[in-house]
Amino acid sequence: MNSAHARIAVVGAGLGGLALARVLQLHGRRVTIFECDASASTRPQGGSLDIHADTGQVALRAAGLLDRFRALSRPEGQEWRVVDPVTATVLPVLGPSHDDDSPEIDRGQLRSLFLESLAEGTVRWGRTVTGATPLGDGSWRLLLDDGTTEDADLVVGADGAWSRIRPALSEATPGYTGVTFIETGFDDCDTRHPALARMVGNGTLLATADGKALLAQRNSNAHIRVYVAFRAPHDWQAADVEPGDTAAVRAHLLKMFDGWDDSLLYLLRHHDGAFVNRPVFVLPAPHTWEHVPGITLLGDAAHLMPPVGLGANLAMLDGTDLARALITESSIDDAVRAYENLMLPRSARAAQDCAEALGNLIPPTVS
Known part of the structure; x- marks a missing residue:
């Protein structure tokens, strides 16, 4: 299947899926997002995110949204204060830092930035995908909880920790840390x-x-x-x-x-x-799978990690890299292979870094 005319179905309207859709639409490609939430305001979107220059900002630049992000972000939010638990005095210790240019933004604001940039009707709200089944020719059928189905030439699981798409590629399930x-x-x-x-x-x-x-x-x-x-x-x-x-x-x-x-x-x-x-x-690290035509994962669905500041950045970069591959490669299969060859090693390194960061924050008890 030529990727220029592919039916691309993204499951999940998180930051990774939205970044993928935005970059694809900038290049004239068709894409549909299936999201179980009834609307963008159905549930709170979480706290503040620090958006890194070498990951999240790369994705925002590719999406043509970097200037609008800069206008909303809070560079002053990068500040960390580490205090003594007993006295609350500020310690001469640097807090976690990724680089000198990681301004903060509320997750909800960032998600709205992407949503407002998409063509009307891109996100189909209130459509809960329960799984995907292959059709034998490289295309896939999405199964929805209302009994309907949707066919696609490429299915992208961007549906988070408890992904309904992941089982089509991997038997891995998240484990408690x-x-x-x-x-x-x-x-x-x-x-x-x-x-x-x-x-x-x-x-x-x-x-x-x-x-x-x-x-x-x-x-x-x-x-x-x-x-x-x-x-x-x-x-x-x-x-x-x-x-x-x-x-x-x-x-x-x-x-x-x-x-x-x-x-x-x-x-x-x-x-x-x-x-x-x-x-x-977290998912087992490294989390990998054998390539399967017509289906792939991004963000937490692909590499669920401890929440220490990398997840949202990597999800957006995943979406951008997959979009770029679909734009530049001649076929869907070549594009997905190129994306997975880039994303899987990167996510393995990041998972190790995140595990170490969580261990430093909350050291394991020594018996």
């Missing part, structure tokens, strides 16, 4: 929580010790997003905490962080809303 993040946050922090706002500053505050950490991250619109990280069994809540019981989770966390400075414990005592449990899952 032993690390859990609990998320909460503060609204209107500059007015309602001025001391906290000053302590966090424009970027991210980090306190870590004894295999656990508190992070507070400045987002746009005066919001501070908080992450509590620690090692525990996946079902840690079942022991003595009723899931969804905010007061019980708070009491458990305060006991866990006993002895830390009161200004840091403020993050646990006075937040807005509930605590959201986010256990960290």
Whole structure:
């Protein structure tokens, strides 16, 4: 199949799938995205992302969106403050940094930037793909939960950690790392929580010790997003905490962080809303598969890694690289092979780096 006339179906309207669609449309190619969410505003999109010069910004440049990204981004958000857990004094330690040009942007803002750039009707909202089956000629049939089907010459699984497309290529499933993040946050922090706002500053505050950490991250619109990280069994809540019981989770966390400075414990005592449990899952690394005509993966569907600042950047770069291959190669199969030959080794290196970063943030317990 000549890639110029291919029916390309992308499953998942995350950053990687949107980057792929945007670059393809810039070059006159047809593409359809199937997304299970009913609309772009169905659910929150998460916190702030640092967009790296050598990955995410490469994708944004290829998508013709770099200038608009620059107008929305927060270069001051790159700042890290590492503080002593007991005294909350700022330590002469550099926080995680990828390069000198990694401005922050809210994930929702970045997603909207891509969505607004696409042709009307590109994303088919409320269409849940449950799997894909080969048709024998290199094309594939998408199976949807409403009983309908859609045929495509190329299916791209961009549907995240629990991808419904991955089983067509790989038997791998995500495994729990032993690390859990609990998320909460503060609204209107500059007015309602001025001391906290000053302590966090424009970027991210980090306190870590004894295999656990508190992070507070400045987002746009005066919001501070908080992450509590620690090692525990996946079902840690079942022991003595009723899931969804905010007061019980708070009491458990305060006991866990006993002895830390009161200004840091403020993050646990006075937040807005509930605590959201986010256990960290990853795919085996390296995650590879034998090439199969007419189907491939990108982003978390291909290489789910710990959330330490690379995932969104790599997803966008994956989408861009696949789009470029489809534009330059003469056939879909040549394009997918070229893309996978580039992406799979890159993701293997990145997975190792991310695993090391998570281990440095939350060191394994030594028995």
